[in-house]
Amino acid sequence: MEKADYFICFPDLQRAPMLSSDSEFNLLAQKMNWRKDSIRYRKERAKFLASEFNIHYGSNAKKLENWQALCVELDTSDSIRRISQCRRALRNIHVNLVDLVDSRRNGQTAKEFPSAAALRNYIKEMGKIFSRSAAKKDGFLKALLRVI
Structure with missing residues (x-):
């Protein structure tokens, strides 16, 4: 992918991608x-x-x-033609970001909250x-960030 795996900093450790994050x-x-x-x-986890x-x-x-792949995965719409459309669609999506990552790891769908x-x-x-702070640095994550 576009960024290096975090575990590259720990060459002696074995990945366990089937576990939850x-x-x-x-x-x-x-x-x-x-x-x-x-x-x-906390910093390393982020x-x-x-x-x-x-x-x-x-x-x-x-x-x-x-953006389109994220919108399709979160079932927002199948006719996203601009990033701004996807951002708007994601405003109405309430999903836990940790669960979203885990959905890719384990193949299950992340639960969407009402x-x-x-x-x-x-x-x-x-x-x-x-x-x-980590989520605000990333355009995708920022679009899904909610105040707790």
Whole structure:
């Protein structure tokens, strides 16, 4: 894909792509002795999840084909002809970004929530938080970012 795999920084570690992204990252964190409550853990997790998103969805936010693929996957419309159309369509989509990454990893569909409030409750309950700063750096992620 367009960006390097996060794990390239850890050549001695084996990838486990069939696990959820959280499970795979937690294995790495254990091996690296990163505590869940540490700043290092949060920063590395944000880098890892952003890398995973880029691997599965691409990192070129100016490429219409990437936007169209995301819109098709999230079942917004099949007639997206401009990036601005896709951005508008994604405003009404409420999906957990960690689950979206995992949907590509495990082949299951990410659950769409009926409202931002329902998504917010799910995120708080499950702890599946995607770093806002990492998401804001990426055009695709920014389009799906919701305030918790």
